[in-house]
Amino acid sequence: MKILVANLGSTSFKYSLYDMETETLMARGRVERIGEKSSPCQITINDVKKEENVVAPNHGVAVRECLRQLTDPTDGVLKSASEIAGVGFKAVFGNKYTGAQFVTEDLLCAMEEFNAAFPAHNPPYVRAMRMMLKELPEIPLVAAFETGFHQNIPDRNRYYGVPYEWAQQYGVRRYGFHGASHRYIATRCREIFGEDKRIISCHLGGSSSICAIADGMSRMSSMGGSPQTGLLNNNRCGDFDPYWCAYLMQKLNVTLDELLVLLANKSGLLGVSGISGDVRDIAEARDAGNERAKLALEVFNGDIRRYLGASLVELGGADVISFTGGIGEYRWDVREKALAGLEELGIILDPVVNKQVLSVEAKISAPESRVQVWVIPTNEEIIVGRQTKELLQTRL
Numbered sequence: 001m002k003i004l005v006a007n008l009g010s011t012s013f014k015y016s017l018y019d020m021e022t023e024t025l026m027a028r029g030r031v032e033r034i035g036e037k038s039s040p041c042q043i044t045i046n047d048v049k050k051e052e053n054v055v056a057p058n059h060g061v062a063v064r065e066c067l068r069q070l071t072d073p074t075d076g077v078l079k080s081a082s083e084i085a086g087v088g089f090k091a092v093f094g095n096k097y098t099g100a101q102f103v104t105e106d107l108l109c110a111m112e113e114f115n116a117a118f119p120a121h122n123p124p125y126v127r128a129m130r131m132m133l134k135e136l137p138e139i140p141l142v143a144a145f146e147t148g149f150h151q152n153i154p155d156r157n158r159y160y161g162v163p164y165e166w167a168q169q170y171g172v173r174r175y176g177f178h179g180a181s182h183r184y185i186a187t188r189c190r191e192i193f194g195e196d197k198r199i200i201s202c203h204l205g206g207s208s209s210i211c212a213i214a215d216g217m218s219r220m221s222s223m224g225g226s227p228q229t230g231l232l233n234n235n236r237c238g239d240f241d242p243y244w245c246a247y248l249m250q251k252l253n254v255t256l257d258e259l260l261v262l263l264a265n266k267s268g269l270l271g272v273s274g275i276s277g278d279v280r281d282i283a284e285a286r287d288a289g290n291e292r293a294k295l296a297l298e299v300f301n302g303d304i305r306r307y308l309g310a311s312l313v314e315l316g317g318a319d320v321i322s323f324t325g326g327i328g329e330y331r332w333d334v335r336e337k338a339l340a341g342l343e344e345l346g347i348i349l350d351p352v353v354n355k356q357v358l359s360v361e362a363k364i365s366a367p368e369s370r371v372q373v374w375v376i377p378t379n380e381e382i383i384v385g386r387q388t389k390e391l392l393q394t395r396l
Contacts, residue, residue, distance in 0.1 A: 001019075001020045001021060001085045001389055001392070002017060002018065002019055002020065002026070002078070002083050002084050002085060003017075003018050003020050003084070003085055003086055003087070003088055003385045003388050003389060003392075004016070004017050004018075004066075004084050004086070004087045004088070005017075005018060005087075005088045005089075005090070005381045005382075005384045005385050005388070006063075006087055006088065006089050006090075007089075007090060007381075008059065008089065008124055008125050008128045008129075009124060011032065011033055011034045011035055011036075012030065012031065012032045012033075012034060013030065013031045013034065013059055013062040013063060013066070013128070014029070014030040015028070015029055015030070015066060016028045016381045016385075017070060017077065017078075017084075018381070018382065018385045020085075020385055020386070020388075020389045023382060023385070023386075026045070026077045027043060027044065027045045027070060027077050028043070028044045029041070029042055029043035029044065029066055029069065029070075030042050031054070031056055031062040031065060031066060034056045034057075034058065034059060034062050035056075035057060035058065037055070038053045038054075038055065039053065039054050039055065039056040039062065039065075040052075040053055041053065041054045041056070041062075041065050041066070041069070043066070043069045043070070045075065045076075045077055048075075050069070050075060058131050059127070059128035059131050059132060060128075060131040060132050060134065060135030060136065061135070063087075063132055063135065063136060064135065064136075067081045067084075081138075081139070082138070084139055085140070085389075085392055086139060086140040086141065086142055086388050086392050087132070087136075087139055087140070087141050087142065087388075088100075088142045088144055088384040088385055088387065088388030089103070089125065089129065089141065089142065089143050089144065089384070090144055090146065090180055090380060090381075090384050091111070091125055091143035091144060091145050091146070092118055092121040092122060092125070092145065092146050092147075092177065092227065093111065093114055093117075093118050093121070093122060093145065093146070093147060093175065093177075093226075094107055094110050094111045094114075094143065094145050094147075095110050095111075095113065095114060095171045096110060096171075097110055097111075097143070097145060098145050098147050098148045098151055099144070099145060099148035099151070099387070100142055100143070100144045100145075100148070100387035100388060100390065100391040101142065101143050101145070101391070102140060102141070102142060102143075102391065103129050103133060103141035103142065103143050105130075105133075107143060108126050108129060108130050111125065111126050112126050114171075117225065117226050118226060118227070119260075119264065120227075120264060121227065125143075129141060129143070140392060140395075142387070142388040142391050142392070144180065144383070144384045144387040144388060145179070146176075146177040146178060146179040146180065147175045147176060147177065147179060148179050148183075148387075149176070149179035149180070149182055149183040149186075149217075149218050150175060150176030150177075150179060150211075150218040150221055151218075152217045152218065152219075153174070153176060153218055153219060153220060153221065154219065157174065157219065157220045157221075157314070158173050158174045158175075159173055159174070160172065160173060160174065160224075160225075172225060173225060174221070174223075174224040174225055175221075175223075175224070175225060176209075176211065176218060176220075176221030176223050176224075177209060177221070177223045177226075177227045178203045178207070178209045178211070178221075178223070179218075180378075180380035180381075180383040180384055181201075181203045181324060181325070181378040181380050181383075182201045182203065182209075182211040182213065182218060182221075183383050184378050184379050184380060184382070184383050185199065185201040185203075185211075185213070185322050185324060185376055185378065186199060186201070186213050186216050186217075187216075187383075188361075188376055189320055189322065189374075189376075190216060192374075193319075193320075196214070196215050196216045197319035197320050198212075198213070198214050198315040198316075198317060198318050198319045198320070199212075199213040199214075199318065199319065199320045199321075199322060200212055200213070200308060200311040200312070200315070200318050200320070200321045200322070201213055201322050201324070202304065202308070202321065202322065202323050202324070202325075202328050202338070203324050203325045203328065203378065204231075204304070204323065204324070204325045204326075204327035204328035204331075204334065205325030205326040205327050205328065206233065206234040206277070206326065207227060207233045207234070207236070208222075208230070208231040208232075208233055208304075208325065208327070209221060209222045209223045209230050209231065210222040210230070210231065210304065210307040210308065210311060211311075212310075212311035212314045212315050213315075214315055219314055219315065220310065220311060220314045222303075222307040222310075228263065228264060230303075230307065231300070231303040231304060231307065232267070232268040232269060232272070232299060232300060232303055233268045233269070233277075234268050234269050234270060234277030234278065235264070235265050235266065235267060235268045235269070235270040235271070235277040236263070236264050236265075236267060236268045237263045237264070237267035237268055237271070238268065238303060239303075240263060245259055269282060269296050269300060272292065272295055272296035272299055273285065273290075273292050273293045273295075273296035274292050275290070275292070275293055275296075279297070279300075279327050279331060279334065282296050282297055283297065283331075283333070297334075297337075300334075301334070301337045301338060304334075304338045305338060308321070308338065308339075312345065317346075317371075318347075318371050319371065319372065320371065320372050320373075320374060321339070321347065321371055321372075321373045321374070322373075322374045322375070322376045323335050323373075323374070323375050323376070324375070324376050324377060324378040325378065328375070329358065329359040329375055329377050330358050330359055332354050332355045332357065332358070335349070335354055335364070335373075335375075336349060336351065336354060339373065345371070346369060346370030346371050347365070347369060347370075347371045347373065348365060348366040348368060348369035349364060349365055349366060349369075349373060350364055350365060350366040350367075357375045359375070359377055360375065360377070361374070361375065361376050361377060362374065362375050
């Protein structure tokens, strides 16, 4: 069974083609600047990269161009597009829809209902998937929602302190995101240790979250009702007191919509540092003596430690702490500061090994550490591929 795993942006389409019988990556590609006069189209097969410019006015045409490259008689890996059993999407939120679901008009309407809460995620996915339903009716589309992994979070960690009716009638509650990544960490730890462990999964990147996992299931997530919450991200604010909104609307003379754009695009690491949302740029500025850059990284570290502590209490301790994502895998300094001074809790890094490990799976805790600390590069795409395969098999 061959499955295309898609990652959609407002003007981009990125994909990976897997043979799910062996979970082998067959090809990887992307189309960018969709809707412009010329769209760069790239495909990589067996580490050989091929690039060209195409005319892709919409996502449906972009997918057609990818299928053309995949079925190229000379360089392709497929004899025909009919070999693709389905397309899986790492979708974010669909309210009553969770886990892996076939894409239908009802599902897309459910996603559209929450566009205001998920402005950066739902609108481009809905537009692209609706277009692909029309352009590619012969290929089943599957939405693997990020919230699926967090379905078993206990109610005490799901409800806000707001009128109960808001949760029941409007779906206002904590959901948790980065589900594919945290699910991969739980699955991979089970493979490493031969059993489920109490895991604190730290997905740190352009978008960051921490998840407490027990018995292979999510018990608590730093992200709440939307991906804007929890740790501050590259340009999103993270946790923020809503009562500041009315005050800032007056002081800045902006509407609520305009303020939400600022909180989603001009805040986070970018907002605090005033330099960039990229930790690499901020660390360089900090090392050069920039105080705001130093503050941004300290706030980020404080958020990580706050949710690490909450996760330790929720789980009654931890067996494993894992780091993944672009920051979690590459930034030894972030890992070191996040776990500094936790020796009495049985969490001790090996400082030499920690500095050596960059985006490879490895244990980085000291031999005497009661809690094992690992770097585990995530693979969200294979999780979406597995969920898509499982759902497609229900039709067989």
